[in-house]
Amino acid sequence: MHAEDLLTLKPTAQAVAAATERLPEPTTAVRDTLRRTLAASLRAPVAGQWPALLLEARAKADVRYVEPATSHRPLVGPVLVFAKRTFRGAFQPFINEVLRRQVHFNEAILDALTVVIENQREHARTQALWRRELEARMKRLEKDDPSASGH
Amino acid sequence: MHIHQLVARLAWGDAIGNQVRYLQSLLRSWGHTSEIYADAWDDACREQVRSAKSYPRESTRDSVLLVHHSFESRLVPLIARSRGRKLLVYHNITPARLFEGFDRGAALACDAARRELLALRPHVDGAFAYSRFSAEELVAAGYRHVDVLPFAIDWNAFDTPPDPALREELDDGFANILFVGRAVPSKYVDDVLRVFTAYQRLYQPKSRLLIAGNIHRDAPYGGFLHGLKDLLGPEHIRFMGRVSAAQLSACFASATAYLSMSRHEGFGVPLLEAMYRDVPVVAYGAAAVPETMGGAGVTSFSRDPLDVAQLLAVLEREPALRQQVLTAQRDRVAGLSQQAVAARLRTALQGFIEGRMPEQTGVPAAPPVELVCPGFITRPDAPMSRLARELQQRLPESRLLALRARGEEPTLSLGPQATEGAPVWHFTPDQPVGPTPEPLPGSSSLETAVRASTGTVVLLGTDTAVAQSLMQAVGRRGWGVRDAAASSDETATEAARQHLGPRLLELDRADIHATADALVRSLASKKRGHRHAR
Numbered sequence: 209m210h211a212e213d214l215l216t217l218k219p220t221a222q223a224v225a226a227a228t229e230r231l232p233e234p235t236t237a238v239r240d241t242l243r244r245t246l247a248a249s250l251r252a253p254v255a256g257q258w259p260a261l262l263l264e265a266r267a268k269a270d271v272r273y274v275e276p277a278t279s280h281r282p283l284v285g286p287v288l289v290f291a292k293r294t295f296r297g298a299f300q301p302f303i304n305e306v307l308r309r310q311v312h313f314n315e316a317i318l319d320a321l322t323v324v325i326e327n328q329r330e331h332a333r334t335q336a337l338w339r340r341e342l343e344a345r346m347k348r349l350e351k352d353d354p355s356a357s358g359h
Numbered sequence: 360m361h362i363h364q365l366v367a368r369l370a371w372g373d374a375i376g377n378q379v380r381y382l383q384s385l386l387r388s389w390g391h392t393s394e395i396y397a398d399a400w401d402d403a404c405r406e407q408v409r410s411a412k413s414y415p416r417e418s419t420r421d422s423v424l425l426v427h428h429s430f431e432s433r434l435v436p437l438i439a440r441s442r443g444r445k446l447l448v449y450h451n452i453t454p455a456r457l458f459e460g461f462d463r464g465a466a467l468a469c470d471a472a473r474r475e476l477l478a479l480r481p482h483v484d485g486a487f488a489y490s491r492f493s494a495e496e497l498v499a500a501g502y503r504h505v506d507v508l509p510f511a512i513d514w515n516a517f518d519t520p521p522d523p524a525l526r527e528e529l530d531d532g533f534a535n536i537l538f539v540g541r542a543v544p545s546k547y548v549d550d551v552l553r554v555f556t557a558y559q560r561l562y563q564p565k566s567r568l569l570i571a572g573n574i575h576r577d578a579p580y581g582g583f584l585h586g587l588k589d590l591l592g593p594e595h596i597r598f599m600g601r602v603s604a605a606q607l608s609a610c611f612a613s614a615t616a617y618l619s620m621s622r623h624e625g626f627g628v629p630l631l632e633a634m635y636r637d638v639p640v641v642a643y644g645a646a647a648v649p650e651t652m653g654g655a656g657v658t659s660f661s662r663d664p665l666d667v668a669q670l671l672a673v674l675e676r677e678p679a680l681r682q683q684v685l686t687a688q689r690d691r692v693a694g695l696s697q698q699a700v701a702a703r704l705r706t707a708l709q710g711f712i713e714g715r716m717p718e719q720t721g722v723p724a725a726p727p728v729e730l731v732c733p734g735f736i737t738r739p740d741a742p743m744s745r746l747a748r749e750l751q752q753r754l755p756e757s758r759l760l761a762l763r764a765r766g767e768e769p770t771l772s773l774g775p776q777a778t779e780g781a782p783v784w785h786f787t788p789d790q791p792v793g794p795t796p797e798p799l800p801g802s803s804s805l806e807t808a809v810r811a812s813t814g815t816v817v818l819l820g821t822d823t824a825v826a827q828s829l830m831q832a833v834g835r836r837g838w839g840v841r842d843a844a845a846s847s848d849e850t851a852t853e854a855a856r857q858h859l860g861p862r863l864l865e866l867d868r869a870d871i872h873a874t875a876d877a878l879v880r881s882l883a884s885k886k887r888g889h890r891h892a893r
Contacts, residue, residue: 209669213661215644215766217654218687219680224657227677228669234561239665242560246553246664249590251460251583258463319464326461326579334586341590 248341259325262318269314272300272307360712361422361443362391365411367432369395371403372601374628375429375450380407381513382425385701398434411437418442423712426483428452428476429625431468435475439482446711447479447486448508451493451625451647454789454803456828457545461580465543470832473803476500477811485716487707489626490647491769492804495787498771499808504716505771508707509700510626514692517635521609529613533595534566534675537614537638539607539629540621542574542581542598549587550620550643550662556593557668563675567595569610571602611636616674619643620662622790627651631695634688639681641670645790650769655691656684660765660791719771725813728757728882731826732819733799735761736778736785737792742842742868743819749875750817751781754882758814760805762788762825773808784808799823809833815882821855821863822846830858838882840874842866 209228214221234242258266277292279285296303364383370376379395386393397404398411409417411434418424422443426434429450438445452473458466477500485504488494497505529535536558538551548570555568575581588596602610611617617633619642624630630651633640640656642648652658657670674681710716732747751759761778763769763785774784786805793800801824809816810832818826821839830837839859843866846852855863864881867874 209659209661209666213659213666215649215652215654215658215660216656216684216687219683223680223683224670224673227673227680231562231669231672231676238560242557242665245591246557249549249553249587251549322463323578326463327577327582330579330582331586334583334590338586338590 244344245341248337248344259322261325262321265321266318269318270311271314272304272311360391361393361419362386362425362708363394363396363414363418363422364425364427364448365396365414365434365438366427367398367430367434369397369400369404369408371401374626375427376401376404377513377516377628378511379427381511382704383407385511385704389705398432415441426479428472428479431471432475435478435482438479444712445483447483447497447502449476449486449488449493449497449625451488451490451496451623452476452803453543453545453623454801454806454828456801456824457622458543461544461583462578473807473810476807485711487711490650491771492647492650492787493625494771495769495773496804496807498719498773499786499804499811501811503719504711505719506707506710506717509695509703510628511700511704512628512631512695512697514635514697516604517608517632519604519608521612522603522605523609525606525609526612529567529569529609532565534563534615535569535610535613536566536671537569537571537610537617537633538619539610539617539632540572540619542570542572542584544580545621545623547620547622547643548584550664551618552584552587552591552593552596553664554618554620554667554671555596556591557664558671559593559595561665561668562672566615567597568593569597569599569614571599571607571610573601574598608636611638614638616641616671618667618671619648620667621645621648624648624651630656631692635692637685637688639674639684640688641667641674643667643790653691653694655687726756726758727814728754729809729812729814729816730754730757730759730819731805731809731816731829732759733762733788733802733805733823733825734820735759735781735783737762737764737799738795742845742866742871743840745871746840746866746874747819748781749871750819750878753875753879757817758812759783760786760808762786762792762799762802762805765791769804773804799825801825801828806832815885817878817882820845821859822848822851827851827854830854835862838862838864838878840864840866840878842868844868 209225211221211225214224216224277289279288364379366379383393383395395408396411396414397408400408415437418441420442424443424445425448426438426445427448429452453469455466455469480501486497486502487506487508488497489508489510491507494505494507536555540546542548559566576585617638617640619630622645624646627648630640630642642658643662644658644660649658659667659670730747730750732743734741735744735747738744747759759781761783769787775782776785786802788800788802790800805825806828809829816833816837818839820826821841837859839855841855841863864878
């Protein structure tokens with residue numbers, strides 16, 4: 209450990225660094241094995257996107273607002289559209305209040321599902337890492353003991 | 360006088376909840392009327408709290424409200440319509456990037472909390488922080504009256520006798536390494552596991568790791584930690600979960616060393632708790648940790664598990680050195696005695712009430728262009744730093760923002776300071792800056808300064824943590840320069856392309872002047888475009 213990597217007044221950084229120099233030096237093999245294990249444990253960055261499975265549900269979570277009013281009728285259509293817009297405009301505050309708890313529930317359930325999906329993903333990733341590390345260890349053991357590979 | 364406190368959630372046993380309760384007892388002992396208002400609370404705190412919704416009704420013109428801010432609260436409108444004077448108490452907000460990949464909800468909430476920090480500014484008369492690290496961010500956010508408040512700790516709470524059964528179990532000749540805190544990604548409990556693995560394999564096979572704090576096994580980070588434990592393969596790791604005060608005392612009483620690898624602390628009470636309980640502390644020097652340690656314990660700027668394991672080994676094997684560390688820690692804690700801190704706190708509050716808070720003159724007026732070059736000071740010869748110098752000369756009205764060098768202490772004066780021949784505003788990085796190949800860390804205060812500004816933002820190096828955090832926030836006023844030769848992160852490049860689109864330029868390493876010219880021309884044409892649009 210270098211003194212410039214330390215911040216301590218009493219004892220000084222130099223004294224602590226010097227003490228680390230007095231520690232028994234681990235063998236290269238032990239140090240290398242440890243470095244390999246630590247490197248295998250480093251977490252690759254995971255994209256912060258929503259799980260694709262939930263994208264559609266997420267788009268529909270806020271049920272307070274619907275698509276813009278339309279009508280396929282040629283003559284009375286504009287009147288109907290106007291009536292729909294007026295109705296919604298007038299009643300939207302009440303609609304919001306009635307559906308507020310539903311929206312909160314939808315958001316909460318989406319959050320919970322995200323946690324479940326991310327947790328599953330995390331377990332799968334850890335399992336894969338663990339398996340890879342075990343296989344690497346097995347290979348090293350077989351390499352060290354050539355008689356084992358002959359059987 | 361009525362001095363009340365407002366907190367988003369009053370929890371039982373967390374640092375902010377304990378602080379709020381202790382402050383209330385101090386305020387009441389000084390003769391003030393003091394209540395705690397909260398939007399949500401733990402069941403155990405039901406008797407101690409009033410609903411935040413009732414505060415606007417109950418507040419008077421003479422009342423003072425201490426607004427504790429550390430997470431998204433959605434209380435800004437309520438604060439705005441309340442009467443009386445308001446004082447922000449800033450505990451700092453964990454950078455959202457530390458939750459990414461593990462907890463999307465927490466990451467979004469942290470971002471929202473930083474927006475609330477800016478939204479609160481016009482509604483409060485002053486702001487206190489518990490560390491210069493946090494105070495620096497307040498100045499960067501444009502708060503004019505900022506002061507650093509001593510963190511009032513109720514030391515008596517740490518005098519609980521240890522649980523005898525647990526103590527006997529742990530005092531079995533093993534070297535016990537202790538970490539206390541919730542298992543959240545920002546605390547980097549995974550690095551604690553890595554350091555302990557190195558320590559056990561290289562120096563002390565008869566060692567045990569105690570992790571005292573809540574771990575949600577069902578949450579992605581909890582699952583990751585349990586998987587990591589299997590992967591690394593060390594023995595004698597105990598995830599203790601939530602512990603009682605007596606069990607915690609037993610953990611401290613039998614600990615050989617306290618280890619923290621946290622990447623973000625607004626203050627860091629457990630570090631001082633360990634010092635108070637005579638346990639040598641080894642901590643990674645991120646955020647306000649060096650300030651909290653105050654030169655006591657051992658702060659490491661290296662996060663290499665093998666390096667930090669050496670420090671644990673030294674503290675165990677060298678009694679004289681260990682004794683020196685403990686003596687320095689006792690001195691540090693003595694400087695934070697209850698009476699001394701209470702007196703300083705009272706003076707600071709009195710100063711606010713009488714309108715005598717220090718005014719920050721270093722708050723910059725919004726410049727037309729912000730040149731964000733995090734490595735300008737620490738890596739002055741890097742291509743982006745050379746480009747920043749070129750741009751600074753061509754755009755003299757611009758402001759150049761960069762990270763402070765490693766070991767430089769946070770101050771409330773951000774700039775400008777002449778560095779490498781250019782006036783530069785200095786910001787403390789969230790983690791120590793490593794040697795050249797390592798990516799540059801983010802900086803909450805720098806990012807907040809840019810968010811608070813209204814000028815055009817030029818991100819010099821779109822791969823940096825600072826640029827990645829700001830790209831979305833600055834929207835259409837953001838420009839970026841990417842160094843393809845140094846860029847290996849595909850995700851970062853994709854994010855830059857998505858957010859900046861045509862406003863992303865490539866750096867020509869062979870001809871920095873050409874890149875500077877192209878950027879200045881683009882900025883000028885955009886300005887002309889705006890004028891014509893008007």
